[in-house]
Amino acid sequence: MTNPAQTQAANLSNQSQLPDADWYEAYARDRVAGLLDPDTFVEFIGPEQRVMSPHLAQFDLTGAFDDGVVVGRGRLDGQKVFIAAQQGWFLGGAFGEVHGAKVLGLLRAARDSAGKDGPRAVLLLLDTGGVRLQEANAGELAISEIIGAILEVRNAGVPVLALVGGRAGAFGGGGIITACCSRIIVSKHARVSVTGPEVIETNKGVEEFDSKDRALVWRVCGARTRYLTGGADRYVKGTIKDFREAAIALIPHAPPFELATLKAEQKRLADRLQQFGDCRDATEIWRKAGLSEPERIADIADDAFLAIARPKGADHDAR
Amino acid sequence: MEQFQVRGAAKERARGSRLEAITGVNASGNLEVLVERVLPDRECLVEVATAVTGFREIWEAVIQEFFERSSPGGLRFSINDGGARPDTVTLRLMQSARLMEAE
Amino acid sequence: MNEIVDKVPRVDIPGDQVDFIVEAGKPFYVEPLFTRDPASVTENQILMGMTAIKGIYAEYGVKRLNHGIGFPTAAIELLLPTYGEQLGLKGKIATHWALNPHPTLIPAIESGWVEQIHCFGSEVGMDDYMIARSDVYFTGHDGTLRSNRLMCQTAGLYACDMFIGSTLQIDLAGNSSTVTPGRIAGFGGAPNMGSDAHGRRHPTAAWLKAGREASDGPKELSRGRKLVVQILETFGEKNKPNFVETLDSVAMAKELNFELAPIMIYGDDVTHIVTEEGIANLLLCRSAAEREQAIRGVAGFTDVGRKRDRKAVEALRQRGVIRRPEDLGIDALAANRQLLAARSIEDLVTWSGDLYRPPSKFRNW
Numbered sequence: 001m002t003n004p005a006q007t008q009a010a011n012l013s014n015q016s017q018l019p020d021a022d023w024y025e026a027y028a029r030d031r032v033a034g035l036l037d038p039d040t041f042v043e044f045i046g047p048e049q050r051v052m053s054p055h056l057a058q059f060d061l062t063g064a065f066d067d068g069v070v071v072g073r074g075r076l077d078g079q080k081v082f083i084a085a086q087q088g089w090f091l092g093g094a095f096g097e098v099h100g101a102k103v104l105g106l107l108r109a110a111r112d113s114a115g116k117d118g119p120r121a122v123l124l125l126l127d128t129g130g131v132r133l134q135e136a137n138a139g140e141l142a143i144s145e146i147i148g149a150i151l152e153v154r155n156a157g158v159p160v161l162a163l164v165g166g167r168a169g170a171f172g173g174g175g176i177i178t179a180c181c182s183r184i185i186v187s188k189h190a191r192v193s194v195t196g197p198e199v200i201e202t203n204k205g206v207e208e209f210d211s212k213d214r215a216l217v218w219r220v221c222g223a224r225t226r227y228l229t230g231g232a233d234r235y236v237k238g239t240i241k242d243f244r245e246a247a248i249a250l251i252p253h254a255p256p257f258e259l260a261t262l263k264a265e266q267k268r269l270a271d272r273l274q275q276f277g278d279c280r281d282a283t284e285i286w287r288k289a290g291l292s293e294p295e296r297i298a299d300i301a302d303d304a305f306l307a308i309a310r311p312k313g314a315d316h317d318a319r
Numbered sequence: 320m321e322q323f324q325v326r327g328a329a330k331e332r333a334r335g336s337r338l339e340a341i342t343g344v345n346a347s348g349n350l351e352v353l354v355e356r357v358l359p360d361r362e363c364l365v366e367v368a369t370a371v372t373g374f375r376e377i378w379e380a381v382i383q384e385f386f387e388r389s390s391p392g393g394l395r396f397s398i399n400d401g402g403a404r405p406d407t408v409t410l411r412l413m414q415s416a417r418l419m420e421a422e
Numbered sequence: 423m424n425e426i427v428d429k430v431p432r433v434d435i436p437g438d439q440v441d442f443i444v445e446a447g448k449p450f451y452v453e454p455l456f457t458r459d460p461a462s463v464t465e466n467q468i469l470m471g472m473t474a475i476k477g478i479y480a481e482y483g484v485k486r487l488n489h490g491i492g493f494p495t496a497a498i499e500l501l502l503p504t505y506g507e508q509l510g511l512k513g514k515i516a517t518h519w520a521l522n523p524h525p526t527l528i529p530a531i532e533s534g535w536v537e538q539i540h541c542f543g544s545e546v547g548m549d550d551y552m553i554a555r556s557d558v559y560f561t562g563h564d565g566t567l568r569s570n571r572l573m574c575q576t577a578g579l580y581a582c583d584m585f586i587g588s589t590l591q592i593d594l595a596g597n598s599s600t601v602t603p604g605r606i607a608g609f610g611g612a613p614n615m616g617s618d619a620h621g622r623r624h625p626t627a628a629w630l631k632a633g634r635e636a637s638d639g640p641k642e643l644s645r646g647r648k649l650v651v652q653i654l655e656t657f658g659e660k661n662k663p664n665f666v667e668t669l670d671s672v673a674m675a676k677e678l679n680f681e682l683a684p685i686m687i688y689g690d691d692v693t694h695i696v697t698e699e700g701i702a703n704l705l706l707c708r709s710a711a712e713r714e715q716a717i718r719g720v721a722g723f724t725d726v727g728r729k730r731d732r733k734a735v736e737a738l739r740q741r742g743v744i745r746r747p748e749d750l751g752i753d754a755l756a757a758n759r760q761l762l763a764a765r766s767i768e769d770l771v772t773w774s775g776d777l778y779r780p781p782s783k784f785r786n787w
Contacts, residue, residue: 089346214785404657
């Protein structure tokens, strides 16, 4: 029996410490505060509004004052941005009705105010297992609408960045949302996928996928494999400041949302599938891609990993 | 699920000018505490929502001792509990009071 | 065994002592019993760890010790290089250990706190690290660990100045047990580690000081006492109280017709109890009544704790029998996870120079 999940550091009242804090351990609100320029964050529909899930009580579950997601605006390196950060600890960061509506509303506000005085980018700090089962229909609907809204925001010329590095990863609809973003930033602990490991094992058997083999889980859908196969654009070390620097660097280089980009993405994915489609594990992919010592790549330290030259095709702007 | 309030009297107003703060998270063995400076100076209140029933007496004892030790006059604490133990409840209440008094 | 080979790298059991050999199809799974994930250490466990380090380790100058497994002791191991360093205690405490290879001690070893560790047995993933640190661990001619349960039990019994560990239930006399209805856990080494060996004759400062606290007689005839510390949260899983009037063991003994209730550590051996409320020093108690109030005085909001005689507990506090964290100058809110030398299994791997190989269940990268 594991110890109860009391692993969070208290909300650090000393804001200046936040940028150096671990992304993985930090609360959502602290990730936002450490990521943005100091004292620029204004929260929309904050916890004091108590806009909470109307559904959880009938399941005998207590809720969260912000329904597990923090949304608002602020400045990143002086530029106006909109931001949403999921609380991975609360019900696995899953999308419920209110949670989803907050993110959707933020994206629509970004779309509608796009332009000279509008946000320079939208940052989605994803930390989610997907749809909240207790609110399944609403959650599914919200995720679908969010995907549509992301594409509208991008179409209006505003990049949408996905930042993934928390304990829940970005699973289910959260994985699809990630892949629809302009740029994707991951850290070591991140996982980006659709179907969860346990579900794969239940449906296809343990020989197909042993969900208890955690090294395998990360090899298949973790940050390093995503980064090396073009499923993520930046791999950062674990502090909030590392994510901030990556976001600042990537915003000006976000690909335009146009037909040429989509065609390039289709080609990229088709080529990737053709090249690696019959591989059974990431180490096979890495070997095929010509990387040296592929069996060690999952274990080496971040500095050594970052020194690896990405395989051809992994560094692209087709998303 | 249980929802209840525990009221108390404080010796003095909680220091600082901060109007609200939030700490913790509603996860297994943990709790979320929202604090708001909305009450008269010598009053304090804790509202609890918890799915773990039958521990009301302990909650009241924990909260009254917190009122006694920290004197959080003027503060309303609202809790979403994920099954935290009493010592974690005390810790989070104290952390949230400290956040309010910090500025 | 996993497989039959032509030659084994090291002989643990000589062949002429083996009667049957069975080759299994798959590897045997060894539970990492002594490994605690730093990510799961809570703020209250850190508070208890700080309290124990300042109020007991530093106070008595404990150099030779055994840690029982558990999160509070894991927290202490992770606080030595940080909080222990802040207090200037390196070299003054926790230098010689009778201990299984706890991964959470790696930061303290790497920071120069530890001179020697004698192990009862081994631990999954620690082999390569121990080979590299043969200056600390007992190793053989082939470089690998030489653990010896019998010798280590003897060391723990006679040589250690302190045992500190957790338990599931404590009563008003300080008797403790891990037996609860529906779960009969073994006691491990605790009965030996957590007992005061009357045969001991070699003095140390810690042992003498403890003995003199317990005795009002002449100094030169007051033998020492081993510090036997129970460190635990007042409530356990599902808010079950860890402090009780009567141990579940007692009912179980009646039901199963045992002559004795299964007790892990007897109250008359226990010298201190540490909870999130502070330290109760039972050595300084002079009657069963004082002992009872000292225990109630750290039993928090359990029924046992709430039934305390407040005046009696305050008097014990004045005498130093009960010491709260603030009496030791410890701010409860200073106990945060930033104080841990390692906050994740990954951190432990880094501390070990990549030699520690954590089992798969702890991996999150």
